[in-house]
Amino acid sequence: MRRKDFLQEPVKHIKINGKLSVDQLIQQFSNAGSFGAGRLSTACDIYERMIRDRKCTVFLALAGAMVPAGMRSLITDLIREQLIDVIVSTGANMVHDAIEALGGHHYKGHWAVDDYLLYKYHIYRIYDIFVPEEDFTRLDYRLAEIYDEIASKCTGRTLSSKEFAWELGKRLDDPDSILRAAYETRVPIFLPAVRDSEFGFIHWLHASREKCQNPLTVDAFKDVPEIVEICKQSPKNGMIVIGGGVPRNTVQSAALASKKGMDYAVIITMDRPETGGLSGSTLAETVSWGKVKGGADKVMVFADAIIIFPIIVASVIERLGEEFRREPYLKREKIETAIGGV
Numbered sequence: 001m002r003r004k005d006f007l008q009e010p011v012k013h014i015k016i017n018g019k020l021s022v023d024q025l026i027q028q029f030s031n032a033g034s035f036g037a038g039r040l041s042t043a044c045d046i047y048e049r050m051i052r053d054r055k056c057t058v059f060l061a062l063a064g065a066m067v068p069a070g071m072r073s074l075i076t077d078l079i080r081e082q083l084i085d086v087i088v089s090t091g092a093n094m095v096h097d098a099i100e101a102l103g104g105h106h107y108k109g110h111w112a113v114d115d116y117l118l119y120k121y122h123i124y125r126i127y128d129i130f131v132p133e134e135d136f137t138r139l140d141y142r143l144a145e146i147y148d149e150i151a152s153k154c155t156g157r158t159l160s161s162k163e164f165a166w167e168l169g170k171r172l173d174d175p176d177s178i179l180r181a182a183y184e185t186r187v188p189i190f191l192p193a194v195r196d197s198e199f200g201f202i203h204w205l206h207a208s209r210e211k212c213q214n215p216l217t218v219d220a221f222k223d224v225p226e227i228v229e230i231c232k233q234s235p236k237n238g239m240i241v242i243g244g245g246v247p248r249n250t251v252q253s254a255a256l257a258s259k260k261g262m263d264y265a266v267i268i269t270m271d272r273p274e275t276g277g278l279s280g281s282t283l284a285e286t287v288s289w290g291k292v293k294g295g296a297d298k299v300m301v302f303a304d305a306i307i308i309f310p311i312i313v314a315s316v317i318e319r320l321g322e323e324f325r326r327e328p329y330l331k332r333e334k335i336e337t338a339i340g341g342v
Contacts, residue, residue, distance in 0.1 A: 057234035063243030091197025104135030160222035231258035238264030244279025
């Protein structure tokens with residue numbers, strides 16, 4: 001490259017003229033193109049291209065305390081509006097979805113509170129969010145009943161975590177529930193680390209009771225051919241990763257196993273790459289494995305996902321307009337035929 005090739009596009013300074021919509025502000029960020037603002041505007045562009053690409057299947061990888069912090073309804077709406085096709089989540093996020101579906105709540109708190117006082121009052125803390133113990137107790141009793149119901153229905157069968165998630169959603173009446181919306185629309189929710197959550201510990205109680213002759217059996221290994229098959233059948237695949245960890249690794253490994261590689265990738269994280277952890281690993285590193293294509297449309301945004309992801313969604317929905325209707329390449333029925341339904 002020549003010197004002048006590096007000096008093609010001047011920074012356009014951000015200008016706020018009266019009221020701006022979310023996407024108008026993102027366009028100002030795009031004009032500047034710098035630092036986190038530039039990355040955020042690029043993330044909006046990439047998500048819009050994923051949605052408009054009729055051959056792309058969109059994966060959402062969900063880690064961290066996103067549901068307790070207020071992202072529940074947003075994710076449910078994305079499911080119902082067909083703006084995401086597959087979810088890979090920690091078990092904990094779906095536990096907290098179920099808590100609210102059963103009438104529980106998450107409360108605004110403070111990180112500097114006396115935690116021993118919370119302990120005495122039977123209140124759990126997630127940074128600056130409070131959850132009353134009785135909401136977990138209600139969940140535990142209801143889950144034990146649900147496990148009995150599922151085990152009775154599925155005698156002799158081992159469920160994948162996707163089938164388990166749909167069976168849970170089938171038994172939750174709250175239309176704002178992520179699990180319920182996924183069941184109704186047949187959007188797969190994979191929970192590869194399902195044991196590492198309240199779901200796993202309630203299973204222990206369910207299965208260890210003397211009267212339990214037919215315990216529920218869930219095998220996350222069954223997820224692997226299911227999610228790989230989805231990647232195989234889709235001409236293009238894109239992922240939005242919130243956080244990282246097991247959900248990110250599951251999506252990326254499915255792209256690798258299917259010999260496809262991701263065509264689009266947006267990662268929102270606050271982790272750093274120097275420790276070697278997956279949540280902070282760069283997309284360039286991911287390319288070395290073949291999990292993301294070298295020529296993929298990709299960006300990492302280093303910021304709080306509770307701030308960034310709603311902004312991305314608001315910006316892209318504004319661009320799409322009220323008349324836009326997305327038809328996923330892999331119809332829900334086709335996914336069920338390929339990987340099995342409940």
